[in-house]
Amino acid sequence: MTTPLPLKTVTVGLLGCGTVGQDVLTLLQRRRDIFADIGVRVVVAGVLVRDTARARNVPEGTPLTTDPSFLQECGVVIEVMGGTTRPLSLLHPYLKSGRPVITANKALLAECWNDLRDYALAGKLYYEASVMAGTPVIGPMSTVLRASRFESLQAVLNGTCNYILTQMEGGKEYEQALAEAQQLGYAEDPPTLDVGGFDTAHKLAVLARFCADGDFPYSAVQVQGIEGVTLSMVQEAAQAGEKYKLIAELKREGAGWKATVSPQRLPANHPICTVGAGRNVLIFQGDECGELFFAGGGAGGMITASAIVGDLLDLMIGFPGHVPLH
Numbered sequence: 001m002t003t004p005l006p007l008k009t010v011t012v013g014l015l016g017c018g019t020v021g022q023d024v025l026t027l028l029q030r031r032r033d034i035f036a037d038i039g040v041r042v043v044v045a046g047v048l049v050r051d052t053a054r055a056r057n058v059p060e061g062t063p064l065t066t067d068p069s070f071l072q073e074c075g076v077v078i079e080v081m082g083g084t085t086r087p088l089s090l091l092h093p094y095l096k097s098g099r100p101v102i103t104a105n106k107a108l109l110a111e112c113w114n115d116l117r118d119y120a121l122a123g124k125l126y127y128e129a130s131v132m133a134g135t136p137v138i139g140p141m142s143t144v145l146r147a148s149r150f151e152s153l154q155a156v157l158n159g160t161c162n163y164i165l166t167q168m169e170g171g172k173e174y175e176q177a178l179a180e181a182q183q184l185g186y187a188e189d190p191p192t193l194d195v196g197g198f199d200t201a202h203k204l205a206v207l208a209r210f211c212a213d214g215d216f217p218y219s220a221v222q223v224q225g226i227e228g229v230t231l232s233m234v235q236e237a238a239q240a241g242e243k244y245k246l247i248a249e250l251k252r253e254g255a256g257w258k259a260t261v262s263p264q265r266l267p268a269n270h271p272i273c274t275v276g277a278g279r280n281v282l283i284f285q286g287d288e289c290g291e292l293f294f295a296g297g298g299a300g301g302m303i304t305a306s307a308i309v310g311d312l313l314d315l316m317i318g319f320p321g322h323v324p325l326h
């Protein structure tokens, strides 16, 4: 009988312990055996929050704190706090010291790319969870799909808008559907990031850097949200056998690229409406690989945690982070 090798301890720091952070902690515990199989024992050195007294569903002994100094002793940082300024100020010195970061924060990636690009190019940034949560699109787009000449992509990337538009198909006014989405915790208050199309635009900018231009600026995405879509417009579309979807689209235009987010009418039997019903969906068109469909859950604590813990496994195995075009 062989004696198991001693496990290497990897210290992880977690920034944020809300919907996603709590489930990351749970999943790290659940997958202990998988980490042990690759010779790793994950130890959480600190979990940064605003309010340590808040009730949370976390493993006993979780080191919650409002003091980020634990970052200094961490081998890896997982950022799931949201926002841009605060996470960037916490992560920047840490990245500068050459250590890796895993993040689900598409706003940070989209809006602070100038500060992050070099670390992404060095393979130090892992961010599968930032687009379509646990449905893997960034992995394939940053690796195997590069062999194919990218033509276009079309996607539904925001579950809140999808929910609201689906409720409107059932006869609800926009305001009522939005209020319900907020009550169910699907939409933020204020809901502008979702319904204004900006969350979708953040995600489209992140994707564009793998298939169009590694420096694709967030400001180049033309954004229109769903606030202007009325019940009568949805009903008129239904009479014509069509549905409204908030579509993220990236395609060639002249010598460059056109990235748009806008409400569009699609035939009800279009794959975005059928394969993508109630889910996030992305259709990737490449010259050699042809048309590919990705569909699945695009939000939720555990779905998102699955991509984050998957990124951590990749890092432990020795795979680089998600490197944009360069």
Ligand SMILES: NC(=O)c1ccc[n+]([C@@H]2O[C@H](COP(=O)([O-])OP(=O)(O)OC[C@H]3O[C@@H](n4cnc5c(N)ncnc54)[C@H](OP(=O)(O)O)[C@@H]3O)[C@@H](O)[C@H]2O)c1
Pocket (backbone or CB within 6 Å): 015, 016, 017, 018, 019, 020, 021, 048, 049, 050, 051, 052, 054, 079, 080, 081, 082, 083, 086, 104, 105, 106, 107, 129, 130, 133, 298, 299, 300, 301, 304
């Ligand atoms: N939720 C999803 O389904 C989903 C899916 C994909 C990606 N994401 C991304 O994942 C990130 C986290 O989302 P979430 O839904 O988990 O957010 P959340 O529930 O609002 O949790 C945010 C956490 O960060 C902490 N926090 C926020 N600002 C802080 C500050 N200035 N200092 C210290 N702690 C701070 C909060 O502390 P307190 O608890 O003390 O307030 C909270 O624990 C976001 O970037 C989001 O875009 C989320």
